[in-house]
Amino acid sequence: MQKALIVFSGGMDSTVALYDALKKYSHVETLSFHYGSKHNDREHEHALKTCNTLGVGNTLIDLGFMGQYFQSDLLKSGGDIPEGHYEEETMKSTVVPFRNGIMLSVAAGLAESREMSVLVLGNHYGDHAIYPDCRAEFIDPMARAIKAGTYAEVELHSPFCKMTKTDIAKRGAELNVDFSLTWSCYKGGEKQCGRCSTCFERREAFYDSGIPDPTDYLDKTDFEILREEYEV
Amino acid sequence: MQKALIVFSGGMDSTVALYDALKKYSHVETLSFHYGSKHNDREHEHALKTCNTLGVGNTLIDLGFMGQYFQSDLLKSGGDIPEGHYEEETMKSTVVPFRNGIMLSVAAGLAESREMSVLVLGNHYGDHAIYPDCRAEFIDPMARAIKAGTYAEVELHSPFCKMTKTDIAKRGAELNVDFSLTWSCYKGGEKQCGRCSTCFERREAFYDSGIPDPTDYLDKTDFEILREEYEV
Numbered sequence: 273m274q275k276a277l278i279v280f281s282g283g284m285d286s287t288v289a290l291y292d293a294l295k296k297y298s299h300v301e302t303l304s305f306h307y308g309s310k311h312n313d314r315e316h317e318h319a320l321k322t323c324n325t326l327g328v329g330n331t332l333i334d335l336g337f338m339g340q341y342f343q344s345d346l347l348k349s350g351g352d353i354p355e356g357h358y359e360e361e362t363m364k365s366t367v368v369p370f371r372n373g374i375m376l377s378v379a380a381g382l383a384e385s386r387e388m389s390v391l392v393l394g395n396h397y398g399d400h401a402i403y404p405d406c407r408a409e410f411i412d413p414m415a416r417a418i419k420a421g422t423y424a425e426v427e428l429h430s431p432f433c434k435m436t437k438t439d440i441a442k443r444g445a446e447l448n449v450d451f452s453l454t455w456s457c458y459k460g461g462e463k464q465c466g467r468c469s470t471c472f473e474r475r476e477a478f479y480d481s482g483i484p485d486p487t488d489y490l491d492k493t494d495f496e497i498l499r500e501e502y503e504v
Numbered sequence: 505m506q507k508a509l510i511v512f513s514g515g516m517d518s519t520v521a522l523y524d525a526l527k528k529y530s531h532v533e534t535l536s537f538h539y540g541s542k543h544n545d546r547e548h549e550h551a552l553k554t555c556n557t558l559g560v561g562n563t564l565i566d567l568g569f570m571g572q573y574f575q576s577d578l579l580k581s582g583g584d585i586p587e588g589h590y591e592e593e594t595m596k597s598t599v600v601p602f603r604n605g606i607m608l609s610v611a612a613g614l615a616e617s618r619e620m621s622v623l624v625l626g627n628h629y630g631d632h633a634i635y636p637d638c639r640a641e642f643i644d645p646m647a648r649a650i651k652a653g654t655y656a657e658v659e660l661h662s663p664f665c666k667m668t669k670t671d672i673a674k675r676g677a678e679l680n681v682d683f684s685l686t687w688s689c690y691k692g693g694e695k696q697c698g699r700c701s702t703c704f705e706r707r708e709a710f711y712d713s714g715i716p717d718p719t720d721y722l723d724k725t726d727f728e729i730l731r732e733e734y735e736v
Contacts, residue, residue, distance in 0.1 A: 334569060342613055374613055377608075404654060413649040413652065421602050422636060
């Protein structure tokens with residue numbers, strides 16, 4: 273069996289990817305990044321809770337240059353996080369240029385250094401609308417570049433590439449994921465806001481899958497009402 | 505005309521790539537990295553001399569995690585730099601896992617943030633022997649991943665991919681490159697050692713192209729004698 277390094281934010285997708293990986297690989301480690309986003313501290317705090325619960329190691333790598341030089345409202349150096357649904361044009365301001373490419377490249381180098389032969393990325397089908405570096409058109413050549421560019425021919429596995437976030441919530445429930453330990457909100461406040469694009473998507477995934485949402489959102493507006501407001 | 509970001513170490517190859525780019529693109533900037541190699545300070549000192557001479561901007565990005573977590577004798581955290589020719593098995597210890605993948609990914613994100621549409625990497629044919637992340641099998645899918653993973657569809661140009669280092673020296677001479685400002689030596693001492701794999705390759709490129717080598721090496725052994733010693 274293979275050793276796998278999971279790119280792990282502490283959000284729903286990568287947490288389900290981690291639980292899923294523990295079933296598939298002989299050894300699993302997680303890799304997280306600080307890249308200057310508004311919610312970095314909050315999501316890593318949650319990432320560590322999940323790792324500690326599962327007894328899985330975590331490496332935190334600093335990519336501070338992204339906060340310093342890159343343009344994105346997701347970053348502390350950027351503007352306010354817009355509210356609304358991901359599909360909207362305004363949400364593009366939260367894209368961090370080539371973030372997944374950078375994270376996967378660093379993960380490839382670390383995996384090669386640690387003699388691990390698999391990388392896992394929890395990107396999903398719904399990410400594709402605004403994130404160019406979540407699409408299969410990016411993932412497929414990136415996987416070939418990583419395989420060709422490492423002695424160990426490191427493989428990139430993207431188990432949710434053809435699944436929606438609702439499917440991921442269902443898969444997580446099957447795996448008994450503790451969703452209360454996951455963090456999504458881009459705003460990085462004391463509580464998850466419940467209204468930014470990623471909170472909306474998180475709530476939608478729970479709602480549509482029929483899985484109880486354990487999250488204590490700051491804005492407790494009923495999801496059906498929020499969905500009408502956002503006209504999705 | 506396009507704006508181009510050059511991945512720039514201050515060595516021979518990327519310096520010739522920079523001079524070459526100044527002929528081809530409307531605006532050129534350089535990007536250098538600190539990644540904890542033994543020769544990082546020395547090569548960046550030289551990189552800045554070339555940038556200042558040409559009036560070209562340079563951004564230095566810290567990838568300190570590589571020195572901290574990655575395994576390679578090229579790094580300060582690794583063992584001694586071996587002497588001899590690149591082709592030798594021992595030279596593999598100087599490969600930094602997926603270094604070019606990481607540098608190109610960061611460059612892609614920075615180019616997108618700065619609205620530059622081209623990346624230039626000065627990798628060459630001779631790099632392929634031991635570096636998996638210099639080969640066309642890596643460069644081609646990486647270029648596709650960068651194009652698909654950025655809104656601006658950033659292009660990766662690799663002008664020397666099918667050239668030898670001797671060809672690059674010739675191209676540099678045509679462009680009046682000041683080779684005395686370039687640094688190659690992996691050891692990072694006061695002077696370039698003249699005997700490590702990259703010094704050997706540098707000396708070989710000057711010797712074989714018939715271009716005078718302006719470098720004041722620590723070991724001044726005549727190149728023909730060194731070549732016999734190394735049995736190349």
